Amino acid sequence: MDKHSILVCMGWEQLEIRLQKCEGWEQIEISLPNCSSLQVISFPVVQLHLNRTAMRASQKDFENAMNQVKLLKKDPGNEVKLKLYSLYKQATEGPCNMPKPGVFDLINKAKWDAWNALGSLPKETARQNYVDLVSSLSSSLESSSQVEPGTDRKSTGYETLMVTSEDGITKIMLNRPTKKNALNVEMYHEIMHALKAASKDDSAITVLTGNGDYYSSGNDLTNFTDIPPGGVEEKAKNGAVLLREFVGCFIDFPKPLIASGQCPALGHLPSPSLGYSIAVYASDRATFHTPFSHLGQSPEGCSSYTFPKIMSPAKATEMLVFGKKLTAGEACAQGLVTEVFPDSTFQKEVWTRLKAFAKLPPNAMRISKEIIRNREKEKLHAVNAEECSVLQGRWLSDECMNAVVNFLSRKSKL
Numbered sequence: 001m002d003k004h005s006i007l008v009c010m011g012w013e014q015l016e017i018r019l020q021k022c023e024g025w026e027q028i029e030i031s032l033p034n035c036s037s038l039q040v041i042s043f044p045v046v047q048l049h050l051n052r053t054a055m056r057a058s059q060k061d062f063e064n065a066m067n068q069v070k071l072l073k074k075d076p077g078n079e080v081k082l083k084l085y086s087l088y089k090q091a092t093e094g095p096c097n098m099p100k101p102g103v104f105d106l107i108n109k110a111k112w113d114a115w116n117a118l119g120s121l122p123k124e125t126a127r128q129n130y131v132d133l134v135s136s137l138s139s140s141l142e143s144s145s146q147v148e149p150g151t152d153r154k155s156t157g158y159e160t161l162m163v164t165s166e167d168g169i170t171k172i173m174l175n176r177p178t179k180k181n182a183l184n185v186e187m188y189h190e191i192m193h194a195l196k197a198a199s200k201d202d203s204a205i206t207v208l209t210g211n212g213d214y215y216s217s218g219n220d221l222t223n224f225t226d227i228p229p230g231g232v233e234e235k236a237k238n239g240a241v242l243l244r245e246f247v248g249c250f251i252d253f254p255k256p257l258i259a260s261g262q263c264p265a266l267g268h269l270p271s272p273s274l275g276y277s278i279a280v281y282a283s284d285r286a287t288f289h290t291p292f293s294h295l296g297q298s299p300e301g302c303s304s305y306t307f308p309k310i311m312s313p314a315k316a317t318e319m320l321v322f323g324k325k326l327t328a329g330e331a332c333a334q335g336l337v338t339e340v341f342p343d344s345t346f347q348k349e350v351w352t353r354l355k356a357f358a359k360l361p362p363n364a365m366r367i368s369k370e371i372i373r374n375r376e377k378e379k380l381h382a383v384n385a386e387e388c389s390v391l392q393g394r395w396l397s398d399e400c401m402n403a404v405v406n407f408l409s410r411k412s413k414l
């Protein structure tokens with residue numbers, strides 16, 4: 001009998017009801033064994049989803065689903081991967097039977113949390129949930145790639161950025177919208193590469209912006225999970241080296257740099273880009289948030305020096321120590337943002353302005369920027385080095401580890 005068949009007895013007759021998928025529709029076949037006629041009723045998949053939960057996936061469905069996962073073209077993301085992992089373990093081994101990993105073992109801890117959260121869910125239900133998740137995943141990933149064809153796609157040789165140069169303006173756009181433009185290690189390197197290339201190209205000005213509904217969500221917290229053979233100490237040391245070089249690129253960038261943000265900016269990219277940009281344009285929808293303490297971390301991007309100078313020590317403390325989120329209006333009033341535009345006209349107004357700036361004599365702009373910033377350069381490099389060294393210690397603290405683990409496992413509790 002077919003996996004999704006139900007046999008119903010009607011008097012002396014046995015009625016077989018079979019479910020099958022057909023181009024986005026579930027078909028119900030009703031067949032009477034003694035009758036040649038077959039009745040087929042089609043329903044959209046969504047209508048039948050609830051009814052299907054009552055069914056049980058066979059071992060073969062389960063194996064097919066496992067194979068389907070390997071064929072997914074797009075990474076479904078950590079949350080989904082944790083769900084798949086936990087359901088797989090529950091379906092094959094039953095309730096979580098492993099000792100809880102230590103707090104520093106981030107990946108295994110997140111996996112353990114996800115599996116443990118399934119409690120005593122029966123193996124058959126876990127198997128069915130796994131099959132259903134894979135099936136919904138296949139269709140949602142197919143349809144989302146139709147909706148946003150350009151998203152997260154390789155562009156101009158970059159994996160995580162879209163870089164264009166036109167009308168005297170080089171635009172560096174962070175392009176991991178599905179991850180809220182969190183900065184993974186590759187993105188750090190690509191931004192540095194793009195800034196170095198922009199400093200030498202023909203453009204007069206450079207614009208930094210983000211694709212999607214976040215300018216950036218700061219450091220990609222999964223960066224903390226990829227532990228090298230030298231352990232967490234080596235990881236922290238490498239992170240400090242990378243951050244110092246990254247921020248150094250902003251300090252040394254010779255051309256006018258404009259940060260253009262229509263949406264929230266969180267964490268760490270706002271600091272270097274706010275601190276060193278000639279201008280920061282924001283829509284009235286944007287917010288600015290540096291939750292360093294919440295993450296057991298400390299200020300970076302020279303914000304410990306630039307923010308108190310730009311705002312005031314008291315206001316900078318609220319932002320950098322207490323993690324107070326500022327609206328674009330508040331940030332503008334504090335001097336962190338140059339000008340705020342209505343969201344509806346943001347792109348038009350900002351780009352009109354940028355195009356006008358890009359027509360100004362490039363050398364004059366470069367020299368003017370140099371004279372404004374050069375006196376501070378040495379100081380900024382020293383502050384950068386100190387901040388990175390303090391952060392290196394913070395990354396090894398329980399406070400930081402716990403905050404990262406909390407973020408990574410927050411949605412894995414099913």
Ligand SMILES: CCCCCC/C=C/C(=O)SCCNC(=O)CCNC(=O)[C@H](O)C(C)(C)COP(=O)(O)OP(=O)(O)OC[C@H]1O[C@@H](n2cnc3c(N)ncnc32)[C@H](O)[C@@H]1OP(=O)(O)O
Nearest residue numbers: 077078079179180182217218219220221222239243267268
């Ligand atoms: C070389 C190292 C240098 C380190 C320097 C020090 C840097 C410090 C900082 O940057 S501090 C700031 C760190 N960032 C955060 O704490 C933000 C974490 N993210 C969030 O709080 C939220 O995701 C959000 C408020 C940005 C958006 O919330 P929401 O709208 O509910 O979306 P999701 O949470 O579902 O996010 C979608 C998707 O993106 C993944 N994601 C978002 N931000 C990050 C991030 N910073 N790191 C890793 N992944 C992130 C999120 O997990 C979701 O992925 P999924 O679909 O689940 O796979």
